[in-house]
Amino acid sequence: MRILVLNAGSSSLKYQIIDTDTGDSLYSGMVENIGDGESGQTHREAIAQALQSVPEGIRIDAVGHRVVHGGARFVEPTIITPEVEDHIVDLSPLAPLHNPANLAGITAAQKALPELVHVAVFDTAFHHTLSEAASTLALPRELRESLGIRKYGFHGTSHQYVSRVASTLLDGDPGAHRVVSLHLGNGSSAAAILGGRCVDTSMSFTPTSGLVMGTRPGDLDPSIVTHLVRTGSFSAEQIAEMLSKNSGLLALAGTSDFRDITAAASRGEGQAIAALGVWAWRIRHYIGAYAALLGGLDALVFTGGIGENSVEGRVLATQGLEFLGLTLDPSLNSEARSDPRIVSLVGSGAVVMVIPTNEEREIAQQTASLVSSAR
Numbered sequence: 001m002r003i004l005v006l007n008a009g010s011s012s013l014k015y016q017i018i019d020t021d022t023g024d025s026l027y028s029g030m031v032e033n034i035g036d037g038e039s040g041q042t043h044r045e046a047i048a049q050a051l052q053s054v055p056e057g058i059r060i061d062a063v064g065h066r067v068v069h070g071g072a073r074f075v076e077p078t079i080i081t082p083e084v085e086d087h088i089v090d091l092s093p094l095a096p097l098h099n100p101a102n103l104a105g106i107t108a109a110q111k112a113l114p115e116l117v118h119v120a121v122f123d124t125a126f127h128h129t130l131s132e133a134a135s136t137l138a139l140p141r142e143l144r145e146s147l148g149i150r151k152y153g154f155h156g157t158s159h160q161y162v163s164r165v166a167s168t169l170l171d172g173d174p175g176a177h178r179v180v181s182l183h184l185g186n187g188s189s190a191a192a193i194l195g196g197r198c199v200d201t202s203m204s205f206t207p208t209s210g211l212v213m214g215t216r217p218g219d220l221d222p223s224i225v226t227h228l229v230r231t232g233s234f235s236a237e238q239i240a241e242m243l244s245k246n247s248g249l250l251a252l253a254g255t256s257d258f259r260d261i262t263a264a265a266s267r268g269e270g271q272a273i274a275a276l277g278v279w280a281w282r283i284r285h286y287i288g289a290y291a292a293l294l295g296g297l298d299a300l301v302f303t304g305g306i307g308e309n310s311v312e313g314r315v316l317a318t319q320g321l322e323f324l325g326l327t328l329d330p331s332l333n334s335e336a337r338s339d340p341r342i343v344s345l346v347g348s349g350a351v352v353m354v355i356p357t358n359e360e361r362e363i364a365q366q367t368a369s370l371v372s373s374a375r
Contacts, residue, residue, distance in 0.1 A: 001371065002026065002059055003364035004113075006047075007066040008105020010097065011035055013046040017058055018364035025360070026058050043101075044108040051112060063118045064367030065106050066157070066359070068098035068207075070122030071148060077125070077366040079374065080106060080118040088120070094148065094206070097244075117374070119367040126156030129197045137205065153201035155183045159191040161362040162303045162355040165340050167196065169353060170298055178294040180287055182317065183357065184307035186214035186256060190283070192290035200293055202286055208243050211286065212279045214256035217247040219282070249275055258305075262312045280316035287317070291324050297350045300326055303357040314343065318352065325349020 001021065007014040016028035031046040041049075054060075065080070071091045078084055085103060092099040110118055135151045136144070143149055159181045166181070167174045175195040183189050188211040190202040202210025202218075212218045220243075228234045234242070250256040252275035253264070264272035291297045306313050311334050318326045325348050333343040337354075344352035 001061045001368040003367050004060045004063045004109075005066070005360040005363045005367075006063060006105050006109055007360070008043055008046075008101050008108075009034075010101040013043065013050060013105060014360075015050045016360045016364075017054065017060060018361055020364050020368040023361060027054055028360075029053060042108070043104040044111060047105070047108040047112045060113070060116065062367055062371045063109055063113060063116050064363040065102065065109070065118060065120050066123070066363055067102045067106075067120045068123045068154065069095035069152065070120075070124045071152070072128075072150070074120070074122045075125050075128035077119050077121045077370045079370065080110070080120050084120060094152075117371050119370055121157060121363040121366050123154045123156045124152045126160040127151075127153030127191075127198045127201050130200065134200045149205055151201070151204040153189070153191070153198070154203045154207045155187070155189045155191075155201075156198075157359040157362040157366075158183045158303060158357040159189075159193065159198065159201070161359065162301050162357055163191070163193045163196060165355050166299050166301050166353055169340065169342065170351065172298075178291075178296055178298045179301060180290045180294070180297060180299075181301040181303065182283065182287075182307050183304040184211075184283075184302065184310075184313065184317075185304035187216070188213045188218075188304065188306070190286040190290065192293050194294055200290060210282075212252075212282050213248045214258075215245050215248045215250045217243060217251070249279060252278055258310060258313065262310065265312075276312075276316055280313075280319065283317045284319070284321060287321060287324070287326075297324055297326070299351045299353055301353045301355050303355050308338075308354055308356050314352075314354070326352055328352055 003018050003020055005016045005018060011034050013031040017026045019026055029050060031049055034041050034043060034046050067088060069091045073087055088099055088103050137149055139149060162181050163179050166179050167177050170177050177195060179193045181191045187207055190211060192199040208216050210218050225239055228239055253261045253272050261272045261275055265276050302314055314333055318328055327345045327348045328343055329345045338356055340355040342351055342353055
C-alpha cells in the first residue's frame with residue numbers, strides 16, 4: 001500500500017509517500033512559509049502544491065496525518081470523521097501550537113483527496129499504556145477530571161518505531177526487552193519501554209516537561225511559575241512564551257543549536273560547558289530512574305537530530321553509567337553512519353544503539369494496517 005504521510009505545522013507542510021510493502025520512500029518534500037504575510041499561502045494551497053509535484057505514475061492509496069495530541073480518547077490510529085475532527089478541536093487547548101495546524105492540514109487534504117481514507121496517527125497514543133500510577137498527577141480530582149490533566153507523553157511514533165527496531169537487534173524474548181529510548185533534538189523526551197509497551201515517559205501534560213530541550217526547560221518546580229506571577233514580573237502569556245521559546249539550552253548557552261554549543265565547549269567556553277552539564281545531568285537522571293522502573297536495562301537507544309548525530313552528546317549522556325552496563329565503544333560511537341547500529345563495547349551489560357527515527361514510516365505502517373483491516 002502506498003501512503004501519503006502529511007505533517008502539517010503552523011508554517012510548514014512536510015509530506016512523503018511511502019510504500020509500506022517495501023518501506024521505501026517514493027517521494028518527499030516540504031512547503032514552507034504557510035500563513036506568511038508575504039506569500040499568503042494557505043494549507044489548502046500547500047497541499048495542492050505538494051500533490052502537483054508528485055511524479056506521474058505514483059499512486060496514493062490512503063493518507064496518514066500526524067496529530068500531536070489525542071488526549072485520553074485516541075489511543076490508536078483513527079479513521080478521520082467529522083466527529084473525530086471535532087474532538088481534535090476540543091483537544092487544541094492542550095496543544096495550541098500543533099493541533100489547529102494538524103487539523104488545517106487534514107481539512108485541506110480531505111478537500112483535495114476526498115476519495116481516499118484519511119487516518120489520524122497521534123503522538124500521544126503510544127503512551128496510553130502508562131499505568132494509573134505513572135499517568136496520574138497529584139492534583140485535586142475535580143481539576144484532573146474536568147480539565148483532562150494527566151501525563152500524556154509525546155514523540156510516541158518515534159519511540160514506538162525505534163524501540164521496535166531495537167528489539168529486532170536484541171537477542172532473547174522481545175516481550176521481555178527493557179529499552180530506554182532517548183529522542184534528542186530541539187524537542188527531547190525519554191521513554192521506558194518493556195516488551196514494546198511504554199511504561200513511563202518524560203514529557204507529561206504538555207511537551208514542556210522532562211529533559212532540557214532547545215528552548216524548553218524540562219522539569220521545573222511549579223512554584224517558580226506562581227512566584228513569577230505573584231511578584232508581578234510576568235503575565236501568564238509571557239510565562240508561556242518564556243517556557244516554550246526562551247528557556248532550555250537557549251537560556252543556558254545563548255543558542256539552541258547543539259552543534260554550536262558543543263563546538264564552543266570544545267574551545268573551553270564556560271557557558272557552553274555548563275549548559276551541556278545541565279543537559280546531560282537531566283538525561284542521566286532519567287536513564288537511571290527508568291532502569292529502576294524496568295528492573296534493569298537491555299538497551300539504550302539514541303535517536304532524533306542530536307541523538308543520531310552528536311558523538312559528544314552520546315558520550316555526555318552515558319558518562320558514569322557503566323554500572324548499568326552502558327559503555328560506549330569510542331570507535332563505533334565516532335562512526336558517521338545512517339543505519340541502525342550498536343555503539344557499545346562488545347560484552348557490555350546493556351547495548352547502546354543509534355537508531356535513526358522514521359516517524360513517517362511508522363505513521364504509514366499504522367495507516368496501512370488500519371485501512372486494510374477496515375476493508
